[in-house]
Amino acid sequence: ELKVEQNPLFLSMQEGKNYTIYCNYSTTSDRLYWYRQDPGKSLESLFVLLSNGAVKQEGRLMASLDTKARLSTLHITAAVHDLSATYFCAVQETSGSRLTFGEGTQLTVNP
């Protein structure tokens, strides 16, 4: 059974600082997703990573995938308050199979 672990689960950081959220998974996979969820809202797709070494960037967020290490990272650069949300990674073992989600990382960016 595929297991997906995120850490940290809770992250409080100051504006302007950098930090990385880690997502480890237990079996081979060729698809990894990052989502953002604001309180009381649904999930917003951030990144889709489809191959080893894939790196994608959007604004202050950058995601990468290392399929050999079974690890994805979500790096936050110069955090701002608007980034406060819960971030989920999700892994799909093969094309057409279910998404398995991590527990989520609740990020709070303080002024």
Add this chain to the structure above:
Amino acid sequence: GAGVSQSPSNKVTEKGKDVELRCDPISGHTALYWYRQRLGQGLEFLIYFQGNSAPDKSGLPSDRFSAERTGESVSTLTIQRTQQEDSAVYLCASSPFYGYTFGSGTRLTVV
């Protein structure tokens, strides 16, 4: 419509009653997923439909839960004899091949 539509957005029901939740996926999306999210938790897979293939029901927590989908259109998730532990947000997502779009969810409260 442009997105995944779920109804109702909120449902309060008495313990022991049956409820039916509806999901309208994006037109042309062959895959449809149901997930459950309890307060402050991650997403728990319930069931997955892919085209005309037999659905993956392995995530349904008990035989009180069932879901149907007609072709590549609307899906309904039915919970019979609701219990308080069924209280959660039920999220639906659809996908054309990869990449998932989530609906806004149905918040179910069992009193």
